[in-house]
Amino acid sequence: MLFSLVVHPLSLGTVTCLVLAFALFATSLPTNVEKGRRKVVHVLEDDTGAVIVQTAPGKVVTHRGGSITLPCRYHHEPEGSDPNRIRIKWTKVTDALVFEDVFVALGLQQRVFGSYQGRVSLEQNGPGDASVIIHNITLEDYGRYECEVTNDMEDDTGFVNLDLEGVVFPYYPRVGRYKLNYQQAEDVCKEQDAILASHAQLHKAWLEGLDWCNAGWLEDGSVQYPISHPRDQCGRKDTPAGVRNYGYRHKEDERYDAFCFTSNLNGKVYFLKRFKKVNYAEAVKACVRDGSVVAKVGQLYAAWKIQLLDRCEAGWLEDGSIRYPIVNPRTRCGGPQPGVRHLGFPDLKFRIYGVYCFRSNEENVNGVVGKPTRRPGKNSKDIQMNTTTTKTL
Structure with missing residues (x-):
């Protein structure tokens, strides 16, 4: 028998498993949204007992490169049950009814999957804690996660949303x-x-x-x-x-x-100070000589938004576009609104500008910062075409 009821103090005689996914250390929904939602308990009963799940809306927030706890707790009766028979599984919801395995634990045995290897572990903050910690957060980690707790007879789930600044x-x-x-x-x-x-x-x-x-x-x-x-x-x-x-x-x-x-940078974007302006190929070489690479568009936006990079000088970026970031608008710098100004995609060989470089905080395995930037058009996916569109964001 399956039915739903509004949350109230539990009155069932035998509770086999309780899973609570909640937004601990979370950014909760606005008050007016929270008031408009009812927390619902779903109860499934059969000859073996009852499973009760309570979930609450909310999300946890971090940034790229940070660490975050995805909170999930469970309660199992009787208290003397063998914890080694409890299975904890975390998956990421990548699409409707499509899940990506993240982490699974059965007693002392644990396994981490795919790109999460080396970055995910159980929090282990006392009995009934199924929370996991994700380290070195990537952009791809953004999304919705499912926590599933299973014993010999029953299982239930809760969901946590991971958001990024x-x-x-x-x-x-x-x-x-x-x-x-x-x-x-x-x-x-x-x-x-x-x-x-x-x-x-x-x-x-x-x-x-x-x-x-x-x-x-x-x-x-x-x-x-x-x-x-x-x-x-x-x-x-x-x-x-x-x-x-x-x-x-x-x-x-x-x-x-x-x-x-895009999110937080693991490095720094800067305008390379030079005595003369350069074409694209010269810009690439100039950044490499300075121990960096030409900055990507996403890196410039992150530097503008998060590091408050403000520079009223147009410069090359990795995709062959010309842009510059403005935090404090002024008349001579492209209008009254802050943003990243876009001056289009000029001729790579004959137009000259400054250049924005990116220097990573970490060296690669060979001890060299970053890697040389390819010239747009060398890859078959790139299509060369000159445009003069100007757009201010």
């Missing part, structure tokens, strides 16, 4: 606007030290003032764009501000821009 930025390649299918959008974000943004991340960016008139892919396969200042060329002036949604689009056949998300 960071910045969303729109992106289109040298070939021009609306040229990316979903897979290409995913690839270009990764190439620029980012991932495709989620709807929640884009919505937060819109609340913070992001205004962009071109639709872009999000990680769930939808196509959306944020409008803070409605105007006729962006869906009519008389429509309300908000995140416009085209819905889920065909991932292979349809083409749009991309909205990317």
Whole structure:
């Protein structure tokens, strides 16, 4: 028999297993949202007893490179039950009904999967603690996780959302606007030290003032764009501000821009001071001579948002674009709003600018910082085309 009821003090006689996933050290939902939700208990009864699960909405927040606890607790009766027969399993929800294994423990035996190896461990904060700690958080760790606790007869689950502090930025390649299918959008974000943004991340960016008139892919396969200042060329002036949604689009056949998300930098972006401006090839060499590499677009956005990099000088980036970050707007630096100014994709050989370099905090296994940046167009995925589009964010 399966039924639901609003949470109240437990009155069942025999409780076999209790799993509680809660947002410890978490950023809770706004009060008005919290009040609008009822916490529900689902009870499954059969001849063996009862399983009770309580879950509460919330999320835990960290940044790339940090550590975070995904909280999950369980209660098992009778108290004398053998803890070595309790199985704890963590998975990541990557899509509807699609799960990626993260961690599993049965007594003293533990196993970590895939990219989580060497980074995940049980917190072990007393009896009934199924929480795990993830170290050296990556952009790909963002998302929803499931905690499952199983004994010999029954199992139950709870969910925790892992959020990252960071910045969303729109992106289109040298070939021009609306040229990316979903897979290409995913690839270009990764190439620029980012991932495709989620709807929640884009919505937060819109609340913070992001205004962009071109639709872009999000990680769930939808196509959306944020409008803070409605105007006729962006869906009519008389429509309300908000995140416009085209819905889920065909991932292979349809083409749009991309909205990317990046987080904390493991290094530093800086404008390389030189006596003369350089073309792209010379910019690459200049950064390498300085012990760095040419900065990626995502790295410049992270430096602007998180490290408050403010520089009123246009410079080359790794993708062959020209940009510069403005924290404190002034008249001669591209308008009244803060943001990363984009001056398009000039000719790589004959146009000259400064350059933004990136120096990592960690050396690679050979003791060399980073690796040389490839020239745009050397890879078959890159398409060379000159544009003079100017866009201020």
